[in-house]
Amino acid sequence: MKPLIGISTYLEESAAWGTWDLPAALLPVGYPRLVQRSGGLAAMLPPDDPAAAAGVVARLDGLVIAGGPDVEPVRYAAEPHPRTGPPARERDAWELALIEAALASGTPLLGICRGLQLLNVALGGTLVQHIEGHVSATVGTFGEHPVKPVPGTRYGALVPEEFTVPTQHHQSVDRLGAGLTVSAYAADGTVEAVELPDPQWVLGVQWHPEMADDTRVMAALVRAAS
Template sequence: MKPLIGVSTYLETSAKWGVWDLPAALLPTGYPRLVQRAGGLAVMLPPDEPATAASVVTRLDGLVIAGGPDVEPVRYGAEPDPRTGPPARERDDWELALIEAALASGTPLLAICRGMQLLNVALGGTLIQHLEGHTAATVGVFGEHPVKPVPGTRYGTAVPEESAVPSSHHQAVDRLGKGLIVSAYAGDGTVEAVELTDERWVLGVQWHPEMGEDVRVMTALVTAATRETLPGGSSGLSACPSRSG
């Protein structure tokens, strides 16, 4: 049976299709298509009451926290930089609750771009509010740059070679959250992937795998989610030894 992978969504006050212009919970099709290409079943998770997150996560085999707007700086105890975007408080509340529920239940978790930043914040880390060179010069267009994996990490095992990735972000991880290590870097030293070192399958990537052709990161999540559903209750997850970041 294919594992059920939940993907968090945007919540917009105005979206257009056909003759309609209405509030909408939406998600770029790259996300569900990547889940499907990796062998999973995709389901959208629009913002809801945070108290319902644990109940939602118990119905899933895996969770993806999608990219999107900047995390509100108050979440990590900082004053907003003038270049930080407007807050998306409903998404922050909901996705933080989803992350906490996944961490508590051991549900495999892949956090993408904003999702990786929110994962770091959920574990007590902080963010760099603005950096140059990681967003394409043209607004609404993804750039591309190489990332180098850290050998021996989950990410480094899934993608052992340096590879070019589609990217669009102006914020990044600063102080790592509790239990996280770095598993990939950009050439300028920017943290590009983080993961937990215990038996829980938790990985964050700063780029957008849904915008590229490389399915290996999502395949690793789907594989972990499939093992979670094996008969007999065995998770099938191997623990990674502790490593310094």
């Protein structure tokens, strides 16, 4: 039986399709398609009562925390930077609860972009609220840059070569969360991947694997969840 992989979603006040313009819980299709191409079953997890997170995670074989808006700085005891986006408090509360439940239960966990940042915050780390050079100059598109793995890490074993990845973010890891190890860097020194040591399978990547053809990272999550 294919493992069931839950993916957190956006929560938008207005989304348009066909003749409709309504509040929606949504997700770019690249996320479920990447799970499916990697051998898993995809389930969307819209924001809910954080108290429900442990019960939800108990029904999953693996968890993906998707990309999205900036984490509210109050979550890591910081004042907002002028370039920090508006808060998504329901997502922050829900996804932090999902992460905590996955860590407590040993459920394999992959954080993507915002997901990496939330993982770092959940473990007591902080964020750089604005960096230059990792956001595409064209609104609504992804840029790309090479990422260099750290030998001897989980990510380094999955992708041992320097690899060009799709990227679209303006925040990054500052102080590393408790227990995390950096497993990839950009050329400018920006942290691009973090992980927890074995035996728990926990990895966060700053880029967007759902926007590319390479399945190595997601397939590793699906294997761990099998």
